[in-house]
Amino acid sequence: MTDWIMNEDEPEAFTHAITVMSLITIMSAVCEFICDLIYNITMSCIHTYIQGLVFQSVLKQEIAFFDTVHTGDVVSRITTDTNKMSESLSEKLSLLMWYFIRAIFLFLLHLSGKFHQTLSVRVQESLARANDVATETFSSIKTVRSFANEDGETRRYKQRLEETYSLNKQEAAAYAASTWTNSLSSLALKVSILYYGGRLVTGDDVSSGDLVSFVLYELQLTSAVEAFMSCYPDVKKAIGASEKIFEYLDRKPQMPPDGSLAPQTLEGHLQFKNVTFAYPNRPDTAVLKAFSLELKAGQMTALVGPSGGGKSTCVSLVERFYQPQEGEILLDGKPLHNYKNQYLHNKIAVVSQEPVLFARSVKENIKYGLEEASDEDMFSAAKIANAHKFINDLPNGYDTDARGRSGGQKQRIAIARALIGRPQILVLDDATSSLDTESEHLVHQALLSSSHCAILLITHRLSAVEKACHIIFLQGGEVLEEGSHAELMKKGGSYAQQVQKQNTVFQRNKEGVI
Template identity: 45%
Template sequence: MRVAVIISFNLVFSIVDIVVTTVLYVHGSSLDIFADEIEGFDIHRSMLDLWGMVVIRATLLYGASIGVFCNSRDGPGRVSNLGTLVALICLTNMTYALAKLLMLSEEEALMYDPWFLSLFCWTCVAAIGTMTLWNLLANTPNAVSDREDCEETERLVDGIETEDESSEKSRKSKKEDSHSGATIGRLLSYCKKDSALLAIAFFFLLLSAVCEAFIPYYTGKAIDGIVIHKSMDTFSKPMITLTVLALVSSIATGFRGGVFSITFARLNIRLRNLLFRSLMHQEIGFFDSNHTGDITSRLTSDTTQVSDLISQNVNLFLRSFVKALGIFMFMFGMSWKLTLVTIMGFPYIAVVCKLYGEYYKKLTKDVQTALAQANKVAEETISAMRTVRSFANEDQESDSYYSRLQEMFVINKKQAVAYACYMWSSYVSELALQVTILFYGGHLVMTNQMSGGTLISFIIYELELGEALESISSVYTGLMQGVGAAEKVFEYIDRKPKHSLDGQEAPGTFEGQVEFKNVTFAYPTRPEMDILKNVSFSLRPGQVTALVGPSGGGKSSCVCLLENFYAPQQGQVLVDGRPVNAYQHKYYHSKVALVGQEPVLFARTVQMNISYGLPEAPMEAIIKAAINANAHDFIIGLSEGYDSGVGEKGTQLSGGQKQRVAIARALIRNPCILILDEATSALDSESEYIVQQSLSNLMRDHTVVVIAHRLSTVERADNILVIDKGLLVEQGRHAELMARGGLYFKLVQRQILGTEVEAEDHNPPPAPLWELKEEDKGSEEDCSDTEHEAQY
């Protein structure tokens, strides 16, 4: 329906355009005027050429309307692709009308003819109307929404043709254009709190622009005082005024720049804060599917680029716009004819800026993407430098990073070529405009329509206007570059987590009764692969439950679901009869604590790492947790005790020390559910014994989940769950499972036999694997994935 309305309106407008233009052209004469004007056409007196413009406008609009009516699916896209060409035609139409006005202005009788003035005004209005209606016609693909399903089916069956693809690209381009203005508006909306500072900056901006606008005017006065009046008094007064204006302008410019810098520095802080807070609330799957380098690139380089580009370009845009407006008023007051000559070139410059801005925006997005890829390689390599060094792969990693930089350089070359072409067209346009103004201005001086000083002032104004317009065009490019980076930042800020942490339950009692009820789970990055398949089991408070099984069976996935890192595709994970996602996030994780096999410590002090998430924890509780984790003795032996830094990811501590700090971090919460994922694997036998005794004493009335490969840990568990290939295959105590002779029995036998073979090779005293000290088997665990996979 909407398409039919727009097409009908376009056809009506074309008919009205033809009728009104013809009536104004004929203005009461007979139609024989066409034949007479054609036979004796004089461009300086005839208006037949203005009437001819309506033929072009009507043909364009009528043809496009009929095309969209016949092909409502592809027609709007094709119309959109021709939008720039039609805009140029309509602008040429208006420019020619202005030139015609200047031609007829030499004849006073024709200049003030009401029929000519009416025809001139209608020509300009009709040209603008044609561009507007063309854009409406190009933006009508959504109007055929009732056919979209059928069309989508046809495309899936028949394939998408090349024209359809170009049409889709055009639609996306239109959407991006509409988003650019909204993005800039949103960025400026974040500055509402600084409205007072912006008001001060705008005041100094106006003061500076007004002073600069008067300078060429008084320059012309000074020249007239020398050339015409030849009086020192007439010359000195404008010079004094020029000096004062220049001084005031410079002071105002300094204040304006400083206030704008402060305002947009605060914008940078707000953007970073909003982005980081949004990232902190994303689901774990988001960080699985997005590389750390990409995320940090948004947080660092993109936010900086947004604030810097927006601050510089908004400042420059406002200054140039206000200055251009004041200059234009002075120019029009000096000579409206020269002013018309000047503005004839503006529409073409605007079209060039638009095309260049769109292309540059696309290239900027590509550069940001390529830079993020390069940062990803760099961060991944630097964070795993020990692995890179151990495999002597430094040169290959350097080559990989260099190849990413080369990809970015290819896009940079495209930017350079685009910029060169833009500057070439800009300078050529400016030169042509200056020559035209000088030529026509000389004609006006020679015909005594203006003085020589006024012409000089006008030329100075034109030069400054060109500088202001050039600044505005460069501002547009910079703004598009900032918009390209801002859209990526807002993409993360606006992203809603797929697994939200909006639970509200916070019961007064929390027992720790865990139940997996028909749970089926697949990771978001691999949705087609089920890691857990219809798993059901219960964990009771006061019991230690061990999860064992071959690597990749789903043990850690159970922990992730219990920690509410992910949501199962089917089934439920219940704690005390409530789904885990129904609990308040902070409340739930104050009751559930996890100690991983490779715990992550932050580059802070030992005290801050133990009290992580509990900033108000007293020192007594921190020390008590460290003692229970058998970490107090080595902590007080550090250079600054509990105030000692641990380095990035705890690199200044050994593996065993990191695990003990992580255990203390869990114990300080006095959790009702404690999850230990190989939590003592890096401890020696004595430390492990002490820590396990402390855990046993503290967790008697709580739920403990253990993932362990050491038989000494597993065989003491109250309940053992054997998980293999996503299925719960066995459940029971150690003796029961050994008696069954199933998978658990085979895993134990493999571990024992593997130890006996190792003993025969090295001739040590016979001892089971679970009694070996950590330093005796650490190198094997670090260097052999096969040994790890053979364990539970």
């Protein structure tokens, strides 16, 4: 164009060139708009997909995985890391790809980007540790408050933030150094081109138009290099943030494959045969030692004994959260791991001592996982759980928010939630500990008379197991005694002594109240 301006013999050439360049510019702007629109929509879809995929992958891990990681770490990976990765990629990757074809400035960038990537990983790990402190503190706020340790937890959280702040300062210094290198190299390139180009024009080696066109190209090259150098560290940071994300995505659950059995009818005959088990984080400490147990439909079997004896471990094995190292668990004569996971959890219901109620209505909590269940089924389950009356007395009945319920009310709602699916095996793991003796007796009587399922009752309150068909006294992972209440009391062993101790304590408490 410069040469055409200086060429007086062709005055229309410049107008023609301007027209052509204007058309090309308009077409380029339209194409760029379309490309940016498609790219940003695509990146938004990718972000949503990856976040859901990571969440799903974490949920599929074996229970032992959650014993070895902190909740704050997992939440940080799913939220903070995926957001950081997506934002960096959506903002910078497009420019990086766009300008990559124009300029290759790799060596210095590689070193700088590698440093950024390492720092990014450390920053994310530091943030995860801080999130873990916050999650742990807020989830245990009553304990923190009861020990008046608010200041201690604040100091602990600030200490984690100070670690993050220190890493952020290093990251800021690295970014400043990268920006300084970028500006200095750009300035040096411009000065060199102008100096050498001026010498060439003075010596009549090139025309003025050639120099101007070269400078224009150089400006595009410089902008490409600047964009590349500013984007590359951000992309490397995104790669660092994504390391843990893909670690979760690539991790294969350490559990046997899902079984294939899903029979139409299930009797509910459960057997533990010489089961020995130790938790993955304590492989040398056996929690159960050659343990045997049998549950039959329509019968209540009680599992009692001192704390730490392995009672709750039996529940985890029934739910197939873990696999025994020795022995086998049979359901209707077939290995438990041969059944489909979904089928198994539909047929086995567990109610724990501290059941979790979601921030929803009582109705939604009882129908959780079985939204298609009828209201009649819900009412029937609530009546067996001795919960129907108090629920009807709530301000909005079954539509009342389930939060804020007392311990006994929560347990009865949880029992109703377990019963609505008509399980073949019902496990009550201290599930009536917050009920008074009369309410507990009513619940157990209703379960025995209204349900044909096999019931495993785990409790520390021995007065609740007198009506059980079979009682197993478990201590140190081993069965010390088993039999009916009358048989064990007549024997005068560990069970009888424990009953006597509890009766003595109960009588003293009663006299003290009087």
